[in-house]
Amino acid sequence: MSRIGKLPISLPSGVQVEVSNENTVTVKGPKGTLTTPVDRDITVSQSDGQLVVERPTEQKRHKAMHGLYRSLINNMVNGVSNGFELKLELVGVGYKATMAGTTLELSLGYSHNIFLALPKEVTATALTEKGKNPIVTLNSIDNQLLGQVAAKIRSLRKVEPYKGKGVRFVGEQIRRKAGKTASK
Secondary structure: OOOOOOOOEEOOOOOEEEEOOOOEEEEEEOOEEEEEEOOOOOEEEEEOOEEEEEOOOOOHHHHHHHHHHHHHHHHHHHHHHOOEEEEEEEEOOOOEEEEEOOEEEEEOOOOOOEEEEOOOOOEEEEEOOOOOOOEEEEEEOOHHHHHHHHHHHHHHOOOOOOOOOEEEEOOOOOOOOOOOOOOO
């Protein structure tokens, strides 16, 4: 049995889950509503304030789907009850970030500024303190979408290994390389 798939999902108070006939799971909570389709072979049942995800056989495909859908549904439950947050740090001289409505404006050392339109499900704030690197905070109830937006922002200026300049997650360890050494 899958170690992740066999764990029941506990439902916090205020969270409602509906499983339709087409095997679509809808999770409603205080922060919003999320919906995801589930493979027709995987069954989702609710009892005693817990969700249980089960698979029909021990096939490799069913084993893979079992843990996957359990994780996706668990992320949906956590999202509608608590939400998710990611912080990105802009490391480099002159790197800036500002928010204008739902558009994130980034100055990442290119000859032009980058304007990124954020999805309506994702909210962002840009914090700039004197003497510190600018920090962009992303919030959403959808963990997949949040990770996708963060990866897009990060791909605009990847961290380089020599000076460590670029966009990184707060607390991320970057593997640094030694530069060229002067020879005599």
